[in-house]
Amino acid sequence: MDALGVRGGARLGDDCALLQPAPGTQLAISSDMLVQGRHFLSTVDPAALGHKALAVNLSDLAACGAKPLAFTLALALPNADDAWLAPFSRGLLALADEHGCQLIGGDTTRGPLNICITVFGEVPVLNGKSQALLRSGAQVGDDIYVSGNLGDARLALEVFRGAVSVPAELFAQARLRMEQPTPRVALGMALRGIATAAIDVSDGLLGDLGHVLKASRVGATIRTEITINLIATYADYTRAAGQFDAFLSEKQRLNCVLAGGDDYELVFTAPASAQAAVLAASAQANVRVTRIGQIDAAPGIRLLDAQGQLQPDDYDSFDHFG
Amino acid sequence: MDALGVRGGARLGDDCALLQPAPGTQLAISSDMLVQGRHFLSTVDPAALGHKALAVNLSDLAACGAKPLAFTLALALPNADDAWLAPFSRGLLALADEHGCQLIGGDTTRGPLNICITVFGEVPVLNGKSQALLRSGAQVGDDIYVSGNLGDARLALEVFRGAVSVPAELFAQARLRMEQPTPRVALGMALRGIATAAIDVSDGLLGDLGHVLKASRVGATIRTEITINLIATYADYTRAAGQFDAFLSEKQRLNCVLAGGDDYELVFTAPASAQAAVLAASAQANVRVTRIGQIDAAPGIRLLDAQGQLQPDDYDSFDHFG
Structure with a gap:
């Protein structure tokens, strides 16, 4: 990066900043x-x-x-x-x-x-x-991964809205996720040449994954028994007490994870043959990744429960313009 | 310009647009x-x-x-x-x-x-x-030029505010200057290698020229009998009737030109030896330029009238944050 006026900062006061990407x-x-x-x-x-x-x-x-x-x-x-x-x-x-x-x-x-x-x-x-990761490269048979956790930001929002009530300690953790998200920069860079498609989850997993599917002209099957545990602060808190349903129903938890928004995690696809490389990228970036499903040819998203039963998709996407 | 994803537009739907400046x-x-x-x-x-x-x-x-x-x-x-x-x-x-x-x-x-x-x-x-034009290159002895006209946008604003009243035809011309300014892109490009410093007039001539002077650590002398005529739609309209003071006093006209803002003209400096090159750039870009003064060593801006008398500078800069 030869950033004239950037490293030196000499051009900050001018009408334009000057930026020169490195060759290649x-x-x-x-x-x-x-x-x-x-x-x-x-x-x-x-x-x-x-x-x-x-x-x-x-x-x-x-x-x-x-x-x-x-x-x-x-x-x-x-x-x-x-x-x-x-x-x-x-x-x-x-x-x-x-x-x-x-x-x-x-x-x-x-x-x-x-x-x-x-x-x-x-x-x-x-x-x-x-080498940019795009939305359009997902292939039938690819695994679908999510980084970190999903749904905690939405949980915090629902508490702010007064829709649910949770202990202060749990709320504080969820609020931190909502107000100070962690961009997965190192993971994105580590996935270059490995992931076939990627997007960040800003509007909700189903909606954002939908953009990848549309751009790639494929569909997906998602396992709900895996995704439900991605709402991590909640799962951690309630697991200790053995009370998963203490504050949120299973449906509410899934809604937070699948349609919550404001998570700023990455959802990405990679062929099964790249699984070791994905895990190495995850380790290198020090961010957990979870395999939540698979790309298939039929358009749309299918939600399967632990018994392999198709679940209705009535989750609302969190739309900043809606 | 090899703009991957720009010329083709293929990357518009992705999380980022991809842009690759040409080598050099x-x-x-x-x-x-x-x-x-x-x-x-x-x-x-x-x-x-x-x-x-x-x-x-x-x-x-x-x-x-x-x-x-x-x-x-x-x-x-x-x-x-x-x-x-x-x-x-x-x-x-x-x-x-x-x-x-x-x-x-x-x-x-x-x-x-x-x-x-x-x-x-x-x-x-x-x-x-x-080859970027900067604010910091003005030298003592350089001429100071302004492109096009100044002050008409401010005239329109004052009419909107009810502070002055002018004929509808004059207002329409001034309003066009306020609402649809013409960026001097071709002139800026033509001045590369000729102008020693440049800035666009968004907050008012005196204020924006002041940024150049500060960055270049110099001062300036401006001729008010030249600058007053830069409020072109007004000058054109009233010249026909021989009534320059019909709607605005001399002081009001100077205020529009010197501190009006929203003009989006260029003010720039060039050595006297570059005068022919400046005029050639002006002709090439098809934009009139007017020499309004000179850079000198003493900090600050001095306003001189037709008799060479120093005028008080009590013009308010038009500040979008003020």
């Missing part, structure tokens, strides 16, 4: 806009919000297998409030530093709170072929 | 966020707003001498309103097409109206040296 690489670019009441609650800690605003963008880079380089930040604020801006910047820049991702420019204005980040990552091009 | 070039990147009531009025025609949202970003590329390549659009809308979105997109994409600048990705969400565009342009690197 291309830039992966993604933009996300966060609006209060839709992507975060007014009660959120500004430092956590700063983290999340960048995390959701880094998650898009992770889904492409791109190495983070830099980002721009455009920010509308109701008023120039240092008591808000200081912790927001601290949370934002801490995550940026962790990933070596430099703030190279942006815009601030007065207006209803709105955070728009555009992030830039680097992807190798080998023999003229981009 | 670097990317110029700029982000601007537009908020209703601050950057545009609620009465604006959506097609004009689509034009303006991209124009202000292209203007940043112009100020760097970059060739437009692509942009991302993040959009928050109070509701999914096709009657608004269709003309907005039409205005946006018409200007994009005019500059060969392709929409490569973005985000839409529900929220108070907010438009955030990040634009990408290409700048040559010759013998390891970026």
